[in-house]
Structures are given as C-alpha cells and as structure tokens.
Amino acid sequence: MSATSTANEHALPIASGRETAKQVWRLSRGHRLRLATVAVLGLVSTGINVIPPVIIGFLVDQVRAGTADLGTVLTVTALMVLSAVLGAAGTAVTIVLATRIYHTILAGLREQLVSRAMTLPQHLVERAGTGDLISRTSDDVTAVVDAAPAVIPAVTVTAFTIVVSLGGLAALQWQYAAAFVVVLPVYVLVMRWYLRIGPRVYGAERAAMSARAQQILESQRGYATVLGLGLTDQRHHSVMTASWGVAVWTLRARIVQAMLSIRLNLGECLSLATVLAVGFFLIKADASTVGGATAATLLVLRLLGPINELVFVVDDLQSALASLSRMIGVATIAEGPGEPTATVDTDIAVRLQDVAFAYGDGPRVFDNLTLDIPVGQRIAVVGASGAGKTTLAAVIAGIHLPDAGTVARPGRTTLITQETHVFAGTLRSNLTLAAPDAADHDIHAALEATGAAGLLDLLPDGLDTMIGTGGYPLTDAQAQQLALARLLLADPELAILDEATAEAGSTHAGLLDRAAEATLRGRTGLVIAHRLSQAATCDRIVVMEHGRIIETGTHDELVAAGGVYGGLWSAWKAGRSINNKVERTGS
Structure with a gap:
C-alpha cells in the first residue's frame, strides 16, 4: 500500500x-x-x-x-x-x-x-x-x-x-x-x-x-x-x-x-x-x-x-x-511474501544457505552463514556474548529477515526467550494461549512434564487462579516453567529456546534444564545455551564466534578435539567445582 x-x-x-x-x-x-x-x-x-x-x-x-x-x-x-x-x-x-x-x-x-x-x-x-x-x-x-x-x-x-x-x-x-x-x-x-x-x-x-x-x-x-x-x-x-x-x-x-x-x-x-x-x-x-x-x-x-x-x-x-x-x-498492511525460502529435504527441518544479516546500517552480524538442522535433532548453539547466537535464533524464527540468502523452517515454529511474560488472567488462560482447545488433562500433563505440577497445590483456585498483574505472584522459575508448558501445549515442529532458562539461577537450574529437555523431547530443537550442561545433552553443538560457525560436532567430539568448545567446557567444569566447594564450605 x-x-x-x-x-x-x-x-x-x-x-x-x-x-x-x-x-x-x-x-x-x-x-x-x-x-x-x-x-x-x-x-x-x-x-x-x-x-x-x-x-x-x-x-x-x-x-x-x-x-x-x-x-x-x-x-x-x-x-x-x-x-x-x-x-x-x-x-x-x-x-x-x-x-x-x-x-x-x-x-x-x-x-x-x-x-x-x-x-x-x-x-x-x-x-x-x-x-x-x-x-x-x-x-x-x-x-x-x-x-x-x-x-x-x-x-x-x-x-x-x-x-x-x-x-x-x-x-x-x-x-x-x-x-x-x-x-x-x-x-x-x-x-x-x-x-x-x-x-x-x-x-x-x-x-x-x-x-x-x-x-x-x-x-x-x-x-x-x-x-x-x-x-x-x-x-x-x-x-x-x-x-x-x-x-x-x-x-x-x-x-x-x-x-x-x-x-x-x-x-x-x-x-x-x-x-x-x-x-x-x-x-x-x-x-x-x-x-x-x-x-x-x-x-x-x-x-x-x-x-x-x-x-x-x-x-x-x-x-x-x-x-x-x-x-x-x-x-490494512498486506500480508507480505515473507523471506525467500530454500528447498529442504524431508529429513532436514531447518536450512540456512549463505545467510547474511545486519541491524539497520550497522555491520553484518554474520555473512554467508550455512547451517542444516536435521528433523528430530536438538542442536545447541554456544559462544561468547556478541557471537551472534540470539540473532541466529531470531533469523531462524522469522523475527528478522535475512539481508541475503535463504532460510527454510517448519511452518509451526515457536521461540521462547529468557524474557518470559505472565499475562493477567487465570493460569488456564495463560497456558492455553497457543492451544485454545487444550483440555484440562492436557494442561496437567504439560505441567507434569515440565515439573510444575506442584504449582497447582500452591494456587488457591488451581487452574482458575488469577496470576500476573494483580493476581498470584509467580517466581522467575515458575514463570519459565509456565512458558515451557505453554510451548509443550502448542506442540510446534521446531522449538527454539533462546536462553529460556537463564534467569533461573543455580537453585533451579537443574529443574528448568530437565523441563526444557522434556519440552524438546520428540521434536526438532534449537537451544541457545546459557549453561554448557544444557549443550552437553544435545545431539550436536554449534560453536559461534563473531558471527561465524567455527566448530560443530557432538559434545564428546568437541571436548576430545580440544578446541574452543573444549576450552569452554574445561573452564566451566572448573568454575562448577569451585562453586560446589564454596557451597559445601558455607553449609
């Protein structure tokens, strides 16, 4: 127009x-x-x-x-x-x-x-x-x-x-x-x-x-x-x-x-x-x-x-x-044609071919990026801050259109970031936003899978309890469990978790990691990993640096190779060991 x-x-x-x-x-x-x-x-x-x-x-x-x-x-x-x-x-x-x-x-x-x-x-x-x-x-x-x-x-x-x-x-x-x-x-x-x-x-x-x-x-x-x-x-x-x-x-x-x-x-x-x-x-x-x-x-x-x-x-x-x-x-904004799509094999869920992207007139975050994600695989993306991980997730999700190249992804793709929002309304209405026809037994199953079933015991009216602004307050960990249960009910073909459990802190890290794993089970997943423990459980790991993919492979392969990921893993293990000693000493 x-x-x-x-x-x-x-x-x-x-x-x-x-x-x-x-x-x-x-x-x-x-x-x-x-x-x-x-x-x-x-x-x-x-x-x-x-x-x-x-x-x-x-x-x-x-x-x-x-x-x-x-x-x-x-x-x-x-x-x-x-x-x-x-x-x-x-x-x-x-x-x-x-x-x-x-x-x-x-x-x-x-x-x-x-x-x-x-x-x-x-x-x-x-x-x-x-x-x-x-x-x-x-x-x-x-x-x-x-x-x-x-x-x-x-x-x-x-x-x-x-x-x-x-x-x-x-x-x-x-x-x-x-x-x-x-x-x-x-x-x-x-x-x-x-x-x-x-x-x-x-x-x-x-x-x-x-x-x-x-x-x-x-x-x-x-x-x-x-x-x-x-x-x-x-x-x-x-x-x-x-x-x-x-x-x-x-x-x-x-x-x-x-x-x-x-x-x-x-x-x-x-x-x-x-x-x-x-x-x-x-x-x-x-x-x-x-x-x-x-x-x-x-x-x-x-x-x-x-x-x-x-x-x-x-x-x-x-x-x-x-x-x-x-x-x-x-x-009256007309429906756009969307970004150029690539031809994808039946066993490939996501394909990026020579993709380039920049924010406005700024420098390109990445250029000529190529990546395939097979159907049913869980891929972790790791790298230092500013490596382009979140931008990659946004381009795959369709939030940003590439400046060049093509992106192909499943029709039902869902992205969850660390910025989880709890809408003012009942717990049921929050969970069924993306699945309005979900029955109560589906909701209970999603809460059970994400480890949030105990939340119902804390809420005075169960699924009908008002949460969000003016309602029952949820902790950050509970809000993230809610988001993961929401994704489970939406049942997408591709689930993208962009540091979706990063706000949990060490206390609830294991709980939310298990919830995320349950959410991704049986579907193609892309995980922007905040903790390397998340990456270690994925089928394949992609290491990014300055907008480029510098390493890719399984956890064991990358550790054995002793490259960038191997160094990150060693540093992460050492940090975890020190934290555990401090916690034991403090207790």
Missing part, C-alpha cells in the same frame, strides 16, 4: 487520504441505510431552522407596509418557537444517530487494527520500533475517540447548514446565492492552504509522539541496564529531546490553527459585505424588499456560526484524521 514518507524509513505505513476514505467506506457497509436516514433527517432539521430568518424578513416587510398587527406578531412568534423546537430536536437526533454510526464503524476499525497488530511479522514491528505500534493502538485510538463529541456535531451541522442556506438564499433571490457563491473561492483557497499544511504538521506531531513513546518505552524496559551502566543522564537526554520534538510540532500546529482562524474571519467579512451590497442594489432597483435583504443577511449570519464552530474543532478534526490514517495504515 502507498504511504506518506516518514522520518523513519522503517516506520509502519500511514494510509493516504484516498486509502483512508476507501477503508472507511468499506467499514460503513451495513450502516449505509442509517447514514442515508441521518442525511435526510439532517436536511429536514436544518430546513426547519431556516424558517425563522424567512419569517423575520416577512415581518419586516409587513411592518414597512403597515399591515402588521398583533395577530401577525403572535403568528410569527409561534412559528419561530415551533421551528426552533422542531429544528433543535431534529438536529439532536441527527447528531445522536451520526455519533452511534461513527462509534460503530470505529469499533470495527479498532478490531481490525488489533487483529492485524497481533499478527504483524515481528521483524516489521522490531524495525519500526514497538513504540510506533503502541502509539497507534493507544494514542491514535484515543485521539479519534476523543474527537467525536466535538467534531461530529460541528461537521454534521455545518455540512447540512451550508446546503440548506444556499438553497434558502437562492429561493429568496438568486443574486443573494450568487453573491455568496462568489466569495466561496476564498474559503476554498483557505481550505486548500490548510489541507496542504495541516495534515503534514499534524502527521509530524503524531510521529513525534511515537518517537517519544519509543524512547520512554525503551527506558522503562531497560531500567536495570540503564542503572547498571550509568546511562541515566543519556536516557534522560533522549527522552527530553523526543519530548521537545513533540512540543515544537504541537506549537506549530497551534500557529497553523491561528492562521486558519484569521483567514476564515476574512472570508466571513467578505461574505456578509457582499450580500449586504447586493441587497442594497436589489432594493434600489426594486428587485428585492428590505425584508428579503434582511432574511438573506440573517441566513448568511446563521451560516457563519457553524463555520466558526468548525474552526474551533478543526484542530481536533485534523488530529483525528492524522490518527485515523495511522490506524488504517496498520490495519
């Missing part, structure tokens, strides 16, 4: 005006009869509201002719009161109906937005920044919703008032309508100027808000890292810079609004002056009456009121339209 250019070339797309209108029209399907009813009711209600200016013009002519009496005044008063009541009631019903249709269509868009956001390729979200997606599903939705109370009445009333007022002016005397039409180009030029400037400014304002959200989110997520590395001042500067960016664009938006008000006030002055001048010449030529000129002037004044009201909410309208385009930009 086409999208406007943004500061970040990897940002999520923004729908164009035509795409936004097309999508809103599509979402209005099923509501178009009600929309037609709103249009008819709005026109009738506004037409009733035209009666008072016409009656006042009639009264003026009656007074000038000396034929007005008490009955005339009472009749005019009664008609004005009746038209005011009926017009106000009709307008109120029109606004209520329009608001209900608006929120119904918006609800459909929000469902589509959330549904698409949950299925976006993770590499797309990662490259755009999670703050961009969060901003669109929160700030932009809020902007569109909050605009409804002010924008809908103003837009609805203004649209119908313009149509009916022009018809009323033409009915009085075509010259009055022509006089107003002559001034319309002023409004057209003003709106063309604003539509050229406004959307760009408001779009930049929303983009700046996304950048600010990204900076705040990164600071919150990396709180421990920020404190540990002393990056507080740096993160504070980044957040403040992003916040000032929002302030600058917000100020520009307010300046644009002020300039728009000045231009529209000029148009209002010209409209009223033109109609009065035409009325003067028509009366002088006996082509119109004073009452007719009075009615025409009142109609113009009545038309300027809704336009002024629209000026006050045009800020919200443009902000809502900018947010709506950003929402639709995500909701």
Whole structure:
C-alpha cells in the first residue's frame, strides 16, 4: 500500500487520504441505510431552522407596509418557537444517530487494527520500533475517540447548514446565492492552504509522539541496564529531546490553527459585505424588499456560526484524521511474501544457505552463514556474548529477515526467550494461549512434564487462579516453567529456546534444564545455551564466534578435539567445582 514518507524509513505505513476514505467506506457497509436516514433527517432539521430568518424578513416587510398587527406578531412568534423546537430536536437526533454510526464503524476499525497488530511479522514491528505500534493502538485510538463529541456535531451541522442556506438564499433571490457563491473561492483557497499544511504538521506531531513513546518505552524496559551502566543522564537526554520534538510540532500546529482562524474571519467579512451590497442594489432597483435583504443577511449570519464552530474543532478534526490514517495504515498492511525460502529435504527441518544479516546500517552480524538442522535433532548453539547466537535464533524464527540468502523452517515454529511474560488472567488462560482447545488433562500433563505440577497445590483456585498483574505472584522459575508448558501445549515442529532458562539461577537450574529437555523431547530443537550442561545433552553443538560457525560436532567430539568448545567446557567444569566447594564450605 502507498504511504506518506516518514522520518523513519522503517516506520509502519500511514494510509493516504484516498486509502483512508476507501477503508472507511468499506467499514460503513451495513450502516449505509442509517447514514442515508441521518442525511435526510439532517436536511429536514436544518430546513426547519431556516424558517425563522424567512419569517423575520416577512415581518419586516409587513411592518414597512403597515399591515402588521398583533395577530401577525403572535403568528410569527409561534412559528419561530415551533421551528426552533422542531429544528433543535431534529438536529439532536441527527447528531445522536451520526455519533452511534461513527462509534460503530470505529469499533470495527479498532478490531481490525488489533487483529492485524497481533499478527504483524515481528521483524516489521522490531524495525519500526514497538513504540510506533503502541502509539497507534493507544494514542491514535484515543485521539479519534476523543474527537467525536466535538467534531461530529460541528461537521454534521455545518455540512447540512451550508446546503440548506444556499438553497434558502437562492429561493429568496438568486443574486443573494450568487453573491455568496462568489466569495466561496476564498474559503476554498483557505481550505486548500490548510489541507496542504495541516495534515503534514499534524502527521509530524503524531510521529513525534511515537518517537517519544519509543524512547520512554525503551527506558522503562531497560531500567536495570540503564542503572547498571550509568546511562541515566543519556536516557534522560533522549527522552527530553523526543519530548521537545513533540512540543515544537504541537506549537506549530497551534500557529497553523491561528492562521486558519484569521483567514476564515476574512472570508466571513467578505461574505456578509457582499450580500449586504447586493441587497442594497436589489432594493434600489426594486428587485428585492428590505425584508428579503434582511432574511438573506440573517441566513448568511446563521451560516457563519457553524463555520466558526468548525474552526474551533478543526484542530481536533485534523488530529483525528492524522490518527485515523495511522490506524488504517496498520490495519490494512498486506500480508507480505515473507523471506525467500530454500528447498529442504524431508529429513532436514531447518536450512540456512549463505545467510547474511545486519541491524539497520550497522555491520553484518554474520555473512554467508550455512547451517542444516536435521528433523528430530536438538542442536545447541554456544559462544561468547556478541557471537551472534540470539540473532541466529531470531533469523531462524522469522523475527528478522535475512539481508541475503535463504532460510527454510517448519511452518509451526515457536521461540521462547529468557524474557518470559505472565499475562493477567487465570493460569488456564495463560497456558492455553497457543492451544485454545487444550483440555484440562492436557494442561496437567504439560505441567507434569515440565515439573510444575506442584504449582497447582500452591494456587488457591488451581487452574482458575488469577496470576500476573494483580493476581498470584509467580517466581522467575515458575514463570519459565509456565512458558515451557505453554510451548509443550502448542506442540510446534521446531522449538527454539533462546536462553529460556537463564534467569533461573543455580537453585533451579537443574529443574528448568530437565523441563526444557522434556519440552524438546520428540521434536526438532534449537537451544541457545546459557549453561554448557544444557549443550552437553544435545545431539550436536554449534560453536559461534563473531558471527561465524567455527566448530560443530557432538559434545564428546568437541571436548576430545580440544578446541574452543573444549576450552569452554574445561573452564566451566572448573568454575562448577569451585562453586560446589564454596557451597559445601558455607553449609
């Protein structure tokens, strides 16, 4: 889909005006009869509201002719009161109906937005920044919703008032309508100027808000890292810079609004002056009456009121339209073709051929990487920090697309990292996220296999116990067992564990290692090993260094070879021996 250019070339797309209108029209399907009813009711209600200016013009002519009496005044008063009541009631019903249709269509868009956001390729979200997606599903939705109370009445009333007022002016005397039409180009030029400037400014304002959200989110997520590395001042500067960016664009938006008000006030002055001048010449030529000129002037004044009201909410309208385009930009992202795939033999589960990958414009993490993982084998990847292990797991999982080469993997692939999340809800709902049809006996079997069956004895309501935020707190080890049980229920063809048990600590290391082993039993597995004890139990070990595979083989083969892995294993065994002695001495 086409999208406007943004500061970040990897940002999520923004729908164009035509795409936004097309999508809103599509979402209005099923509501178009009600929309037609709103249009008819709005026109009738506004037409009733035209009666008072016409009656006042009639009264003026009656007074000038000396034929007005008490009955005339009472009749005019009664008609004005009746038209005011009926017009106000009709307008109120029109606004209520329009608001209900608006929120119904918006609800459909929000469902589509959330549904698409949950299925976006993770590499797309990662490259755009999670703050961009969060901003669109929160700030932009809020902007569109909050605009409804002010924008809908103003837009609805203004649209119908313009149509009916022009018809009323033409009915009085075509010259009055022509006089107003002559001034319309002023409004057209003003709106063309604003539509050229406004959307760009408001779009930049929303983009700046996304950048600010990204900076705040990164600071919150990396709180421990920020404190540990002393990056507080740096993160504070980044957040403040992003916040000032929002302030600058917000100020520009307010300046644009002020300039728009000045231009529209000029148009209002010209409209009223033109109609009065035409009325003067028509009366002088006996082509119109004073009452007719009075009615025409009142109609113009009545038309300027809704336009002024629209000026006050045009800020919200443009902000809502900018947010709506950003929402639709995500909701209508087409399904991509995915990364190039390789032809895989039936006995090969994963195949990487000459794969290269780099983060943005940075140096390549690895280049010309080739790796085959046979079906049913468990492969461990080890290496020093920065060797490219996690990146390899992400590329195989499809989170990152390779810059070159091809990646083939099973259709059902699941990745678990050390960042385990417990959702607010019951234990059952947490476990069945990836397997909604799982029965209780399946859940119990998964908990038993991962060594978490004892957790049920600790929870007051068993599987129905609320956990996560505001619920029963789980330890890090229990949360990781939960994630492994989740994977077991999902039953993927390929399971990738990226240091999924790294947060356990020595106390629960053995327990979680056994849980991970049970999870991988009978399926193809890729383990980014945090502890070499995990790697030793795998069928094959891949050693990485600076993005290259430098050794591969079984545990015994690599130890016997005395290479990099052999050195790591010797150092790890020595460290374990020292730790055991310390623990025995301490006890």
